[in-house]
Amino acid sequence: MKYSIFAVLREGLRGGKGWTPAWREPEPKAHYDAVIVGGGGHGLATAYYLAKEHGLTNVAVVEKGYIGSGNVGRNTTIIRSNYLLPDNTHFYEWSMKLWEGLEQDFNYNAMVSQRGVLNLYHSDAQRDAYVRRGNAMRLAGVDAELLDADGVRSMAPFLDFNNARFPIQGGLLQRRGGTVRHDAVAWGFARGADSRGVDILQNTEVTGIRVETGRAVGVETTRGFIRAGKIGLACAGNSSRVAAMAGLRLPIESHVLQAFVSEGIKPAIDQVITFGAGHFYISQSDKGGLVYGGDIDGYNSYAQRGNLYIIEDVHEAGMALWPAIGRLRMLRHWGGVMDMSMDGSPIIDKTPIDGLYLNCGWCYGGFKATPASGWCFAHTIARDAPHELNAGFRLDRFASGRLIDEKGAGAQPNLH
Amino acid sequence: MRIRCPYCGERSNDEFTVLGDADALMARPSGDDAAAFYDYAYLRTNPAGQHRELWYHSAGCRRWLVVTRDTRTHIIADVALASTRGDGEAA
Numbered sequence: 001m002k003y004s005i006f007a008v009l010r011e012g013l014r015g016g017k018g019w020t021p022a023w024r025e026p027e028p029k030a031h032y033d034a035v036i037v038g039g040g041g042h043g044l045a046t047a048y049y050l051a052k053e054h055g056l057t058n059v060a061v062v063e064k065g066y067i068g069s070g071n072v073g074r075n076t077t078i079i080r081s082n083y084l085l086p087d088n089t090h091f092y093e094w095s096m097k098l099w100e101g102l103e104q105d106f107n108y109n110a111m112v113s114q115r116g117v118l119n120l121y122h123s124d125a126q127r128d129a130y131v132r133r134g135n136a137m138r139l140a141g142v143d144a145e146l147l148d149a150d151g152v153r154s155m156a157p158f159l160d161f162n163n164a165r166f167p168i169q170g171g172l173l174q175r176r177g178g179t180v181r182h183d184a185v186a187w188g189f190a191r192g193a194d195s196r197g198v199d200i201l202q203n204t205e206v207t208g209i210r211v212e213t214g215r216a217v218g219v220e221t222t223r224g225f226i227r228a229g230k231i232g233l234a235c236a237g238n239s240s241r242v243a244a245m246a247g248l249r250l251p252i253e254s255h256v257l258q259a260f261v262s263e264g265i266k267p268a269i270d271q272v273i274t275f276g277a278g279h280f281y282i283s284q285s286d287k288g289g290l291v292y293g294g295d296i297d298g299y300n301s302y303a304q305r306g307n308l309y310i311i312e313d314v315h316e317a318g319m320a321l322w323p324a325i326g327r328l329r330m331l332r333h334w335g336g337v338m339d340m341s342m343d344g345s346p347i348i349d350k351t352p353i354d355g356l357y358l359n360c361g362w363c364y365g366g367f368k369a370t371p372a373s374g375w376c377f378a379h380t381i382a383r384d385a386p387h388e389l390n391a392g393f394r395l396d397r398f399a400s401g402r403l404i405d406e407k408g409a410g411a412q413p414n415l416h
Numbered sequence: 417m418r419i420r421c422p423y424c425g426e427r428s429n430d431e432f433t434v435l436g437d438a439d440a441l442m443a444r445p446s447g448d449d450a451a452a453f454y455d456y457a458y459l460r461t462n463p464a465g466q467h468r469e470l471w472y473h474s475a476g477c478r479r480w481l482v483v484t485r486d487t488r489t490h491i492i493a494d495v496a497l498a499s500t501r502g503d504g505e506a507a
Contacts, residue, residue, distance in 0.1 A: 240462035251458040253436065254487070299434045300487045302464040307417045307490075309430035342458045398458040399451075411457050414434065 003107055022187060023194035028201050028223050032060045034381055035219055035228035037206050037242055039063025041072035041182075042359055042366065043234035044189035045374020046381070047198045048106065053375070054382035057197035060228075061190075062221060064205035068186030071236050071366060074304075074336040076259050076281065076293050078272050079368040080117040080177035081142050084133045087392030087404050088345065089140040094389055095372030096142075096176060102371055108188030110180050111286070116271040117177030120152065120159075120321075122166040126276055130172040137174070145173045156273060160323050166277035177272060179283055185370055209246040209356070216246060216356035232357040232381050234373075237302065237337025239360035246353055250360065251342040251398045253413040256301035256335045257293065257364045258310055262328040264288030273321070280317035282325075289331060292318060296338060296364060298414040306335040338364045343397075344416030345404035348376050348390040357381050358395060363416050420495050423477040431475035437461065438468040438482045442498070464488055470498060 001007060001020055011018050034050060036043045039061045050056040061067075079099050081092035103110050121127045127146075134144035148170040149161060161168045190200055201223070208220035209231065218227040235242045237254045265288050272283040282292035294314035297306045311333065318325055341347060341361030346369065348359050359377045362369060376390035386393070392404055398411075409415040417429040435441060437460050445452035464487055471481045480498035485491070 238464075240460070241464055244461075249459045249461065251460070253460050253462050254464075299429075299485075300436070300462065300467055300469065301490065302488050303490055307429060309428065399454045412436075414436070 003109075022191040023200050025202070026199045028060065028204065028221070028226055029199065031227040032199070033058040033229040034232065035059070035226055035230075036061045036232045036234055037219065038234040038236065039067040039190075039200060039202065040070045040234065040236055041068070041185050041189065041370040042236070042362075042373045042377065043232075044186055044193060044200075045370050046232055046234055046359070046377045047193040047200075047374075048189045048196070049375045049378035050382060051193055051196035051198055054378060056382055059193075059197075060199040060201055060226065061193065062201050062204050062206055062219065062226070064203070066202050067190050067200060068183055071336045071338070072186045072370070073183050074259070074334055075182055075367040076283070076291050077179040077182045077285075077367065078117065078177070078281065078283065079112075079180055080174055080272070081368075082117065082119065082133065082137060082144065082172065082174045082177065083406060084136050085404055085406055086140070088406055089137060089142060091372055091376070091389050091393070092369065093140060093142050094375070095369050098371035098375060099180065100176075102188070106188045106192035108184060108191060110184040110188050112178070112180050114176050114178040115283070116173055116175045117274070118147070118152065118155065118171045118173045118271050119274045120168050120171040120276040122169060122277045124169075127169060134172050143174055143176050145175065147171045147173055155271065156269065158268070158324055159273070159321060163320055166320060171276075179272060180367075182367060189374070206242060206245070209242075211246055211353055211356075215354040228355075230355050230357065230381050232359060232377060234359040234377065236360070236362065236366065237339050239339045239358075243351075243358065243360075246351070246356055248351060248353070252361055253300055253340050254302055255296045255298065255338045255340045255414060256303060256306045257296045257338050258306040258314070258333055258335045259291070259293040260311075260314065260333040261285070261331050262290040262325065263331045265290070265328065275317050275321040278317035278320065280314060280321060282318065282322070290325065290328065296340070296414060301335075302337055304335050304337055338362070340413035340416060342411045342413060343403040343405045344407060344409065344413075346373070346393050347395050348373065348380060348393045349386060349395040350380065350384070351395060417490050417492075419471060419481070419483060419492060421473050421476060421479070421481065422495060422497055423479060424473065427473070427476060431473060432481075433472045433474045435470040435472065438470045438498070441470055466493065
């Protein structure tokens with residue numbers, strides 16, 4: 001059923017008896033034209049765009065748990081397209097454009113809120129770097145504004161402008177950036193895909209990938225073998241493990257990233273604000289909790305939980321930026337498993353095995369990329385070739401030297 | 417997470433810097449075999465389970481350690497010095 005104000009009014013009068021489940025729970029078929037492994041944001045978006053843009057509807061999304069139980073439900077919900085390098089700028093800007101039309105497109109309220117993303121700078125050198133990035137963005141048609149300290153003060157007077165070590169000199173603002181209700185992104189894509197005929201197979205774990213004469217022909221699952229014309233992997237932190245089922249070794253390490261929510265308070269911070277002298281980003285949810293995070297822990301982990309020293313590090317950065325948050329209590333915190341690539345940029349590409357496609361390496365920036373990742377991955381699978389937007393996100397770029405190292409940190413995943 | 421350094425005893429992991437997969441990083445290829453160097457620099461097994469990894473005790477004895485740790489639970493099974501002399505003593 002289509003969601004609308006009329007549906008809400010009608011069901012309100014009927015006691016809500018007419019609402020139907022947002023997606024089916026079908027039995028697996030023996031064969032699909034395409035199977036997507038991983039029912040997170042990227043996998044569901046891929047299935048949605050395969051059906052919508054490419055008319056491929058005999059598609060299954062195979063998920064070992066329930067949909068949205070991974071990183072799409074465990075992030076800090078930020079969307080932005082403020083990147084420097086051309087491959088990133090164009091790709092993330094396409095993602096931003098998809099976000100802007102997404103709720104009408106898939107008829108679901110994802111609470112897309114373009115409240116602005118403000119990156120603060122604390123030194124002359126950092127200002128120069130932000131000027132360069134802002135200019136690169138504007139040349140690519142992305143909005144960017146450079147603010148001085150007074151400009152920042154008018155937006156967020158509560159920050160510690162005169163911090164002895166890291167005084168705030170200004171910031172680079174992308175007004176179109178913001179936040180999105182993350183679970184609703186998974187649900188909206190799932191519902192949109194399901195309504196176009198895609199089977200979403202929850203609690204179905206892939207245990208093997210069958211390869212015959214150099215071609216992937218199907219997946220072994222806990223609910224039996226499923227034959228597939230094409231197989232797309234969108235397994236985030238578990239990409240290495242799933243790719244290993246097909247004999248592939250990836251330029252990926254899995255790391256844990258922690259995030260935090262404070263107790264709920266009245267509206268205090270309108271934007272997403274990032275600290276420029278440490279790694280810290282903060283916004284406020286509609287429930288009132290401050291949502292914030294910082295660095296990954298730095299060691300390989302599949303544990304979905306981290307260690308105390310990062311909690312301390314993140315809160316120290318937060319206190320340096322906004323001392324008043326020291327009066328708040330942290331309500332909850334959690335960890336997600338990140339597929340950290342060797343240059344900090346993602347991979348959306350074919351693999352050396354025919355019929356097997358790969359979407360991974362999102363580091364901890366995967367949420368904002370969800371629509372464009374699905375859109376480009378669907379194109380790559382349907383046409384058996386990358387779209388020009390993801391042509392740079394090649395699997396072989398590490399061998400050929402065409403790295404996309406946004407921060408210039410080198411081949412060291414825990415530095416990205 | 418606490419790491420039992422052979423020199424310094426059990427210390428908090430924030431005294432250490434982690435580099436990653438010990439078996440991959442300690443097998444540096446010689447010569448100009450580009451394929452082998454690509455393997456060494458970029459590819460990782462990335463297991464869910466026991467993982468031998470290089471940690472540097474940067475705020476302690478400044479020795480490189482090989483820590484065997486379960487990536488699913490963070491439980492450390494073994495810590496050894498990365499380099500030893502022939503007689504088993506630390507080099």
